[in-house]
Amino acid sequence: MEEFEVPRPPRTNYLNAEYGVKSWLLTKDHKRIALLYLGGISFFFFIGSLYAMAIRLELLTPQADLTQSSTYNKMFTQHGIIMVFFFLIPSIPATLGNFLVPMMIGAKDLAFPRINLLSWYIYMLGGILTIYALLAGGVDTGWTFYTPYSTTFSNSYVIATGLGIFIAGFSSILTGLNFIVTIHTMRAPGMTWFRLPLFIWAHYATSLIMILGTPVIAITILLVAFERLAHIGIFDPAAGGDPVLFQHLFWFYSHPAVYIMVLPAMGVVSELIANFSRKNIFGYKFVAFSSLAIAVFGFLVWGHHMFVASQSIYAGMIFSILSFAVAIPSAVKVFNWTATLHKGSISYDTPMLYGLGFIGLFTIGGLTGMFLASLATDVHLSDTYFIVAHFHYIMVGGTLLAYLGGLHYWWPKISGRMYPEGWGRFSALIVFVGFNLTFSPQFVLGYMGMPRRYHTYPADLVSWQVLHVLSTAGASILGVGLLIPLIYLIWSMRYGRIAEANPWHLPGLEWQTASPPPTQNFYETPIVTSEAYEFAPPEAKEVVGRFERQRPVKI
Amino acid sequence: MQSSFPFIPESASTLSGDVDAVYFYISGVTVFFTTLISLVVIFFVIRYRRRNPFEIPRPIEGSTKLETLWSVIPLVIAMSIFVWGAKVYFAEYRPPKNALEVYVVGKQWMWKFQHSTGQREINELHIPVGQKIKLIMASEDVIHDVFVPAFRIKADVVPGKYTSEWFEATKPGRYHFFCAEYCGMNHSGMGGWVVVMEPAEFENWLSGNVSQLSPATAGRQMFESLGCASCHGANGEGGRGPALLGLFGSNVVLNNNQTVRADEGYVRESILNPQAKIVSGFGPIMPSFQGQVNEEQLLQLVAFVKSLSTTKPETPTTKPPVNANVKPSAPH
Ligand code: HEM
Ligand SMILES: [Cu+2]
Ligand SMILES: [Cu+2]
Numbered sequence: 001m002e003e004f005e006v007p008r009p010p011r012t013n014y015l016n017a018e019y020g021v022k023s024w025l026l027t028k029d030h031k032r033i034a035l036l037y038l039g040g041i042s043f044f045f046f047i048g049s050l051y052a053m054a055i056r057l058e059l060l061t062p063q064a065d066l067t068q069s070s071t072y073n074k075m076f077t078q079h080g081i082i083m084v085f086f087f088l089i090p091s092i093p094a095t096l097g098n099f100l101v102p103m104m105i106g107a108k109d110l111a112f113p114r115i116n117l118l119s120w121y122i123y124m125l126g127g128i129l130t131i132y133a134l135l136a137g138g139v140d141t142g143w144t145f146y147t148p149y150s151t152t153f154s155n156s157y158v159i160a161t162g163l164g165i166f167i168a169g170f171s172s173i174l175t176g177l178n179f180i181v182t183i184h185t186m187r188a189p190g191m192t193w194f195r196l197p198l199f200i201w202a203h204y205a206t207s208l209i210m211i212l213g214t215p216v217i218a219i220t221i222l223l224v225a226f227e228r229l230a231h232i233g234i235f236d237p238a239a240g241g242d243p244v245l246f247q248h249l250f251w252f253y254s255h256p257a258v259y260i261m262v263l264p265a266m267g268v269v270s271e272l273i274a275n276f277s278r279k280n281i282f283g284y285k286f287v288a289f290s291s292l293a294i295a296v297f298g299f300l301v302w303g304h305h306m307f308v309a310s311q312s313i314y315a316g317m318i319f320s321i322l323s324f325a326v327a328i329p330s331a332v333k334v335f336n337w338t339a340t341l342h343k344g345s346i347s348y349d350t351p352m353l354y355g356l357g358f359i360g361l362f363t364i365g366g367l368t369g370m371f372l373a374s375l376a377t378d379v380h381l382s383d384t385y386f387i388v389a390h391f392h393y394i395m396v397g398g399t400l401l402a403y404l405g406g407l408h409y410w411w412p413k414i415s416g417r418m419y420p421e422g423w424g425r426f427s428a429l430i431v432f433v434g435f436n437l438t439f440s441p442q443f444v445l446g447y448m449g450m451p452r453r454y455h456t457y458p459a460d461l462v463s464w465q466v467l468h469v470l471s472t473a474g475a476s477i478l479g480v481g482l483l484i485p486l487i488y489l490i491w492s493m494r495y496g497r498i499a500e501a502n503p504w505h506l507p508g509l510e511w512q513t514a515s516p517p518p519t520q521n522f523y524e525t526p527i528v529t530s531e532a533y534e535f536a537p538p539e540a541k542e543v544v545g546r547f548e549r550q551r552p553v554k555i
Numbered sequence: 556m557q558s559s560f561p562f563i564p565e566s567a568s569t570l571s572g573d574v575d576a577v578y579f580y581i582s583g584v585t586v587f588f589t590t591l592i593s594l595v596v597i598f599f600v601i602r603y604r605r606r607n608p609f610e611i612p613r614p615i616e617g618s619t620k621l622e623t624l625w626s627v628i629p630l631v632i633a634m635s636i637f638v639w640g641a642k643v644y645f646a647e648y649r650p651p652k653n654a655l656e657v658y659v660v661g662k663q664w665m666w667k668f669q670h671s672t673g674q675r676e677i678n679e680l681h682i683p684v685g686q687k688i689k690l691i692m693a694s695e696d697v698i699h700d701v702f703v704p705a706f707r708i709k710a711d712v713v714p715g716k717y718t719s720e721w722f723e724a725t726k727p728g729r730y731h732f733f734c735a736e737y738c739g740m741n742h743s744g745m746g747g748w749v750v751v752m753e754p755a756e757f758e759n760w761l762s763g764n765v766s767q768l769s770p771a772t773a774g775r776q777m778f779e780s781l782g783c784a785s786c787h788g789a790n791g792e793g794g795r796g797p798a799l800l801g802l803f804g805s806n807v808v809l810n811n812n813q814t815v816r817a818d819e820g821y822v823r824e825s826i827l828n829p830q831a832k833i834v835s836g837f838g839p840i841m842p843s844f845q846g847q848v849n850e851e852q853l854l855q856l857v858a859f860v861k862s863l864s865t866t867k868p869e870t871p872t873t874k875p876p877v878n879a880n881v882k883p884s885a886p887h
Contacts (some may be wrong), residue, residue, distance in 0.1 A: 149697040283617030309711045324633040335625040341599035367585040374640030380707040383735040435684020447706025451735045454743035463561045
C-alpha cells in the first residue's frame with residue numbers, strides 16, 4: 001500500500017507512557033485494559049482449543065481410545081464453558097470494544113474507567129475460579145448445566161464452576177453499563193446517533209442484552225447451587241420441583257447470549273466491509289436498527305431449544321414462528337453488506353478476507369438455523385451434530401473470524417506495528433478451509449443421527465467414522481491456521497513495520513490520531529462534521545480521485 | 556441403518572419421508588441463498604477490486620425499496636417453512652388411535668421396555684411392522700431422550716412426568732436408537748436396537764417370551780398389596796375413595812369445580828401427590844405413595860387403572876396425552 005506519511009519515530013503513547021507491572025495492573029486507560037483482556041481471553045481461548053483438539057482426536061474412531069467416558073464428558077463440558085463464558089462472550093466487546101468505543105466516538109476514555117478495570121479483575125477472578133475447578137476435578141454437566149443431572153446426580157465441581165461463571169457475569173454487566181453510559185454521554189461534538197459507526201450500534205445493542213440478560217443466568221446458577229447444597233426442590237421432581245423450569249431460565253439468558261456473541265462480530269464486519277471497499281455502508285439505518293431488533297426479539301425465542309423437551313406443541317409453534325422472524329434482521333444485514341461491495345474499491349487485505357469469510361460462513365450458519373427453527377426437522381436434528389455444526393458456523397465462522405479480522409484491522413492502531421500481510425492472507429485462507437472441513441461434515445453427521453456429547457459411536461456405521469475423520473483433519477488444519485497469527489502477531493509487536501497513524505487511509509475517528517494513540521486518545525477533541533464511512537462527499541461523481549479528507553497528525 | 560445412499564439416513568417410518576421432504580426443502584433454500592450470496596460477493600470482489608490505491612468510489616445511498624424486498628421475500632420463505640414444518644410436527648406428536656402401547660423406563664444408563672402383554676426387554680425393542688406404536692416414557696433419575704434416527708423421532712424422557720412419542724415402522728429391520736439427552740457418564744452407551752418384524756414373526760416372538768405378568772395384572776397385584784383396594788374397592792368400584800372404573804379417559808370434576816381429563820399423567824399425580832387435585836365430594840385423605848413405588852411399578856398401577864376403563868377406547872383420542880404437572884392441553 002502507498003504511504004501517505006512517513007512513519008514517525010516513537011513518541012509517547014499509551015504503551016510507553018508508563019512502565020512497570022503496576023502501571024498495567026492499576027491502569028485506568030481503556031486501551032491498556034483492553035490489552036489486559038486480550039491477554040486473558042487469548043489464554044482462555046488457548047485452553048479451550050486444547051480441549052477441542054483432544055475431543056476431535058478421540059472421535060477419530062468409534063470406540064474409546066484416549067480417555068474414559070467420564071473424562072471425555074469433562075472435556076466437552078470444559079471446552080464449552082471456557083469457550084462460551086470466557087472467550088466468546090467477552091471476546092470482541094472486552095478487547096476491541098473496550099479499545100475502540102471511546103476512540104470511535106471521539107472520547108478520552110469510557111465513562112467509568114475504574115469500573116472498567118474492576119470488570120477485568122472480576123473476569124479474571126471468575127476465570128481463575130473456573131480453572132481451579134477444572135484442576136481440582138473438573139465438571140461434567142455440559143455447558144448447559146441441565147437439571148436434575150447438575151443438581152442431584154453429577155459428582156463434579158458444579159458449584160465452583162458455576163460460581164466462576166456467576167462472577168464473570170458481573171464483568172459483562174459492568175462492561176455493558178459502561179458502554180451504554182459512554183455512548184449516551186461522551187460522544188464528541190457533532191457525533192450524532194446516526195453518524196455513529198455501526199460498530200458502536202452493535203455494541204450498544206450488545207450492552208443492552210448484557211445488562212438485561214446476565215442477571216437471569218446469575219440467578220439461575222445460584223438456584224442450581226442452592227439446590228445442590230440444600231436440596232430446596234426447585235428443579236428436582238422428587239422434591240416437587242420441575243427440571244424443565246431450569247431450561248426455561250437457562251435459555252432465557254443463553255439464547256440472547258448467542259447474540260452477545262454475534263452482534264459485536266456483526267459490528268466489526270460492518271466496519272471491515274465498508275472500510276475495505278471505501279464505501280459508505282448500504283442501508284446504514286437498516287443495519288443499525290436490525291441490531292436493536294435482534295437484541296429485543298432475541299429475548300422471545302428461548303423455547304426453540306426445548307422443542308423436544310416436553311414443551312406443549314402450541315408453545316412449540318409460537319417459539320418456532322418467532323424464531324423464523326428473528327432470522328430476518330440477520331438476513332437484512334447480510335444483504336446490506338453484500339450490496340455495500342457493489343461498485344466499491346475492494347482491497348484484499350487480511351481483515352477484508354476475514355470479513356468476506358464471515359459473510360459466507362454466517363450465511364450458512366443462519367440458514368441452517370432454519371432447520372432448527374422448523375419443528376419437524378428440529379425433532380430429528382435437535383441434540384445431534386447438526387446443532388454442533390450450526391452453532392460453530394455462527395460462533396467460530398462468525399464471531400471468531402470477525403474477531404481475527406478486527407484484530408488485524410486495528411492491530412496497527414493497537415500495537416503501532418503492521419502485521420506481515422502475506423502471512424496474514426495465507427493464514428486467513430487456511431482458517432477458512434480448515435473451518436469448513438471441520439464443521440461441514442458435522443451437518444451430515446447430525447442428519448445421519450449422530451447425537452452430540454457422545455464419547456463413542458456404533459462401529460457398524462462406517463459413514464459416521466468417515467465424517468469424523470474428515471472433521472478431525474479439518475480441525476488440525478484450523479489449528480495450524482490459528483497458530484500462525486498467534487506467532488506473527490507476537491512477533492510483529494517487536495519486529496513489525498512501524499505503522500502510520502492511518503495505514504488504511506480511512507475516515508473513522510480512531511484513525512485520526514497517532515498509532516498507537518496517546519493516553520488521552522486525541523490531542524484535541526475531534527469535531528465531527530460528516531457521516532460514518534464518508535470517503536467522499538455524497539454529491540461526488542464516480543471516482544473522486546485522491547482521498548483528501550485525512551486530518552494531519554499532530555505530534 | 557445404512558441406506559443405499561451412504562450419507563442419507565435410512566427412512567423407515569410413515570413420517571420419516573415427510574420430515575425429509577421439509578428437510579430437503581430447507582436444504583434447497585439454504586443451497587440457493589448460500590450460492591447466490593457467494594456468487595454475488597465473489598463477482599463484486601473481482602469486478603470492483605481496487606485497481607488504483609487512490610481511487611475513491613462514488614458513495615451509494617441505501618434503497619428502501621430493496622430493503623423491503625429483501626426483508627419480505629425471506630420472510631415469506633421462512634413462513635412457508637414454518638407452516639410446513641409445523642404441520643408435519645403436529646402429525647408427529649398427535650398420538651394416533653389404537654396404537655400399541657409400550658412402557659419405557661430410562662435410567663442411568665439403560666432402557667427398560669415393557670409390552671402391554673407383559674414381555675420385558677432391555678435396550679432392545681421388538682415391534683411389528685405396519686402397526687402404530689406409542690411409547691409412554693418415564694425416567695427414574697435424570698432427563699434422557701429416545702431418538703430413533705430412522706424414524707425421525709425424538710422426545711425427552713423427563714423425571715417426574717410421562718412423555719410420549721409414536722411411530723409406525725414401514726420396513727422390517729434393525730434400527731439404532733440412541734439416548735439424545737446428555738445424562739452423565741455412560742450417555743453414549745445408552746442406546747440399542749429397535750427390531751421391526753413382520754407381524755407373524757412378531758407374534759412368534761411374543762409367544763416365545765411370555766414369562767411375565769402383563770403390566771395391568773402386575774398393577775392389580777400392587778393395587779391390593781399397597782392397600783389401594785381398602786379405599787377404592789377390590790375391583791376399583793369405589794368406597795372411601797372414588798370409583799376407578801371408567802375413570803381413565805373421562806373428565807374428572809375437582810372440588811374447585813375445575814375439570815381435568817384423566818390420562819396417564821393425572822393418574823400418576825393422583826398416586827404420588829394426591830393433594831394436588833382433589834376429586835369433588837371427597838376429602839384429602841389419600842396418602843402419597845411417593846417413594847414407595849418406582850417408575851416401573853407406577854406404570855403398572857397406571858396400566859391397571861387404565862384396564863378398568865376398557866369399555867372406553869384405550870387412550871383418549873381427541874386430545875394428546877397430558878403431562879402430569881402441566882395443564883391438560885399440553886401434549887406428551
Ligand atoms: C439466524 C437465525 C438463527 C436461527 C433461526 C437459529 C435457530 C436455532 C435453534 C432453533 C436452535 C436450537 C436447536 C435445538 O437445540 O434443537 C439453535 C441452537 C443454537 N444456536 Fe442458533 N439460530 C440462529 C442464529 C444463531 C446465532 C446468531 C447464534 C450465535 C451467535 C446461534 C447460536 C446457537 C447455539 C449456541 C445453539 C446451541 C445451543 C446448545 O444447545 O448448546 N444461533 N439455533
Ligand atoms: Cu436460541
Ligand atoms: Cu443420555
